Each structure stands twice: as structure tokens, then as C-alpha cells.
Amino acid sequence: MHEPGVALTDYALAIENAIFAFVLSRVAGPNAKLRLWFVVFFSAIALAALLGGISHGFAPSLWIMDRELTWTATMITIGLAGLGAWMSAAHLRGCERARSGERIAGWGVFAAFVFVVLFVSQDFKYAIVAYLPATLFLLLSFFGWWRRSRHESARIGALGVLLTFVAAGVQQSELSLHSVYMNNNVIYHIIQAIALALVFVGARAAVSKTD
Numbered sequence: 001m002h003e004p005g006v007a008l009t010d011y012a013l014a015i016e017n018a019i020f021a022f023v024l025s026r027v028a029g030p031n032a033k034l035r036l037w038f039v040v041f042f043s044a045i046a047l048a049a050l051l052g053g054i055s056h057g058f059a060p061s062l063w064i065m066d067r068e069l070t071w072t073a074t075m076i077t078i079g080l081a082g083l084g085a086w087m088s089a090a091h092l093r094g095c096e097r098a099r100s101g102e103r104i105a106g107w108g109v110f111a112a113f114v115f116v117v118l119f120v121s122q123d124f125k126y127a128i129v130a131y132l133p134a135t136l137f138l139l140l141s142f143f144g145w146w147r148r149s150r151h152e153s154a155r156i157g158a159l160g161v162l163l164t165f166v167a168a169g170v171q172q173s174e175l176s177l178h179s180v181y182m183n184n185n186v187i188y189h190i191i192q193a194i195a196l197a198l199v200f201v202g203a204r205a206a207v208s209k210t211d
Contacts, residue, residue: 009189010053016193017046020200029208034091038203041084045196048077075117078127083110086134089141092206102137109133135161142202151209157202163195 021042024035051074086106093102113130139161146154167188 006183006185006189007053009186009193010049013049013189013193013196014046014053017042017049017196020196020203021046024200024203024207027204027207031091031207031209034088035207037084037087037091038207039084041081041088042196042200042203044077044081044084048074048081051077071122072117075122075124075127076114079110079113079117079130082113082131082134083107085131085138086110088203089134089137092138092141092145106134135164138199145206149209151205153202153205156198157206160195160198160200160202163198164192167191167195 021039024042025039027035029035051070055070055074083106086109087103090102090106109130113126116126139158142154142158142161145151146158170184170187170191173184
């Protein structure tokens, strides 16, 4: 295995988020569309992490899957996670008139991102451009829900989203405690796992809420 620490934590993220998606799909509540888009969000992250594990673990001798195809799929899956976050945020806000325009904007950004990935460039900065606004929108939506209801789970969800930014900062900082098993990518995955668990708490409460 080429990068065992990174690959194994990628696989752990994949399992964690697959479980979150499954549990959310079984949650009863009146917010079916919100549930659907949170399931898309966590499922896409699970798939992206699985593909990331394949890339980091087997990229130098990747006979399982073409490396270029793997990276293309990873990029598009990240875009799908961004779409899931954006649509979840739109439905969480609860304003139908605004939601219609927000949904169109979300699909437009996703379509543009897929076009760029397939025909222009697969530079990771484009994934950040596509994913960051959706994450910020989800943060604002959780905060808006908390302001309306003072529901503790809304604050937990918002904290989780904020922690994803901390995780990204650590990843970019190249902080490393061990070159193989605790480098910046491994630390990023650990913080991200905690962050997504908090987002899941908020998502589960949001899907089942009746207010």
C-alpha cells in the first residue's frame, strides 16, 4: 500500500459516511426532500473517500482501475457532495419562493463543474470552488434554523460544518506528526470524521423535525 495512513483513514471515512447515509434514509419525518439530499451528501462523501483510498493506496500500480478515470470520478463525486450540501441547505431554510431559485443555482453550479472537469481541467481548485459555497450555505442554513428554534442539534450541525473548515486548513497547512501514519492528510481525515459526525447529528434532527 503506497500511503497506508491516508488510505486507511479514507476507508474509515467511507464506512462512516455510508452508515450515516443509511441511517438517515431510515429516519421517519415529514421532510422527505431534505432527507434525500442529506443522504446524497453523505453517500457522495463516502464514495469520494473510497475513491480517495484507492488512489492513495494503489495509485503507483493501479491495475484495479485506470488512474485518470479514478480521479475524474473522485472530482465529480466531490461536486455531487457539494450539490447535496447546497440542496440540503436550501430545503433546511424552509422558504419555498427562495428555495426554487436556490435549487436552480445549485444545479447550475454542479453542471458547470462537471463540464469543467470533463472538458477543461481537473485541477483540485475547481472542486474547492464548487464545494466551498455549498458548505457556507449549509452553515448559514443550520445557523438560521438555530436562530428560529434554538434547537441544540442545529447548533451541533453548524459546529460540524465549521469544523470541516478547520480540517481543510490543517490539510493545507501540511502539519505532520508522522510522515506516514499522522501526516497532514491523516489528521485532516480524523478531524473531518468528527466534523461529519456533528453534521450528521444536525441532519438527523432536521429531517425528523416538524416545526
